[in-house]
Amino acid sequence: xxxxxxxxxxxxxxxxxxxxxxxxxxxxxxxxxxxxxxxxxxxxxxxxxxxxxxxxxxxxxxxxxxxxxxxxxxxxxxxxxxxxxxxxxxxxxxxxxxxxxxxxxxxxxxxxxxxxxxxxxxxxxxxxxxxxxxxxxxxxxxxxxxxxxxxxxxxxxxxxxxxxxxxxxxxxxxxxxxxxxxxxxxxxxxxxxxxxxxxxxxxxxxxxxxxxxxxxxxxxxxxxxxxxxxxxxxxxxxxxxxxxxxxxxxxxxxxxxxxxxxxxxx
DNA sequence: GTGTCATGCGTAT
DNA sequence: TACGCCTGACACG
Numbered sequence: 001x002x003x004x005x006x007x008x009x010x011x012x013x014x015x016x017x018x019x020x021x022x023x024x025x026x027x028x029x030x031x032x033x034x035x036x037x038x039x040x041x042x043x044x045x046x047x048x049x050x051x052x053x054x055x056x057x058x059x060x061x062x063x064x065x066x067x068x069x070x071x072x073x074x075x076x077x078x079x080x081x082x083x084x085x086x087x088x089x090x091x092x093x094x095x096x097x098x099x100x101x102x103x104x105x106x107x108x109x110x111x112x113x114x115x116x117x118x119x120x121x122x123x124x125x126x127x128x129x130x131x132x133x134x135x136x137x138x139x140x141x142x143x144x145x146x147x148x149x150x151x152x153x154x155x156x157x158x159x160x161x162x163x164x165x166x167x168x169x170x171x172x173x174x175x176x177x178x179x180x181x182x183x184x185x186x187x188x189x190x191x192x193x194x195x196x197x198x199x200x201x202x203x204x205x206x207x208x209x210x211x212x213x214x215x216x217x218x219x220x221x222x223x224x225x226x227x228x229x230x231x232x233x234x235x236x237x238x239x240x241x242x243x244x245x246x247x248x249x250x251x252x253x254x255x256x257x258x259x260x261x262x263x264x265x266x
Numbered sequence: 267g268t269g270t271c272a273t274g275c276g277t278a279t
Numbered sequence: 280t281a282c283g284c285c286t287g288a289c290a291c292g
Contacts, residue, residue, distance in 0.1 A: 002273060002274085003273050003274095006273080052273095052274075052275095067274080067275085068273095068274080068285095069274045069275070069284075069285060069286095070272060070273075070274045070275085070284095070285075070286090071272080071274085071284090071285050071286040071287075072274090072285075072286080073286075073287080085286090085287095087285085087286060087287090089285095102285090102286065102287085103285050103286040103287080104285075105274065105275065105276090105284070105285065106275090153274095155274095155275090162273045162274075163272090163273055163274085164273050165273080166273095209273075234273085254280095255280080255281090256274090267291105267292085268290105268291085268292085269289105269290085269291080269292105270288100270289085270290080270291100271287105271288090271289085271290100272286100272287095272288095274284100274285100275283105275284090276282105276283090276284090277281105277282085277283085278280105278281085278282080278283100279280085279281080279282100
């Protein structure tokens with residue numbers, strides 16, 4: 001269940017184990033057998049993330065492109081390796097480490113040009129720290145009349161934000177999700193970019209999304225907050241706002257739910 | 267066991 | 280706007 005922080009964390013943790021290693025690749029499920037054969041025995045040079053996409057660059061210049069979609073999951077293990085699930089699309093191993101992938105939306109081999117095309121289609125990624133990120137993000141928002149709550153889910157505008165971060169970021173800045181994207185002030189755009197960078201980084205480090213900060217949690221550290229205490233808005237409809245105690249509300253934008261506080265966000 | 271739901275996205279209508 | 284795609288966890292009987 002991946003937003004951008006999950007993919008960057010995967011690139012970092014998997015990279016520690018596999019970058020520079022000759023890997024065995026198979027597809028127990030069989031749906032990626034030809035691709036697995038092509039990669040089997042090659043040296044994996046580096047794993048890279050942009051937005052919600054992962055790119056595994058191999059010595060031959062083959063690039064394994066993975067997008068987890070809604071269901072995809074990675075599992076890393078050390079020997080003795082567990083039995084792969086029947087749905088295991090890709091199993092990548094060295095003698096010391098094994099990566100198990102099930103349920104990806106996309107799993108394909110690209111050449112470097114096609115890889116660049118995929119990356120170019122994505123908006124700036126807050127976790128890649130582009131120097132002009134805020135300006136680029138602002139430019140992409142400025143021409144759009146769609147609600148900001150829809151715009152920040154559009155991976156061509158900013159890459160890596162998903163449904164949890166959408167509700168959380170807008171709550172934290174007091175922005176109504178239905179505000180037209182092009183009506184956001186320069187200050188709000190900058191604050192939104194900066195907060196997105198901070199929150200995605202925190203999620204990458206922690207391995208989970210925790211936005212509630214000590215001020216709103218009696219000083220408890222983020223890492224220690226129990227499930228149900230970690231978020232401000234996401235899936236909290238009917239519960240009381242952690243800041244003003246009015247009820248959190250929920251609406252559908254493009255078939256995905258958004259949660260917000262009518263009193264704090266406008 | 268069956269049904270439902272989910273942190274996503276592309277394509278068709 | 281609807282549907283298809285991919286999997287697994289959990290609620291319910």
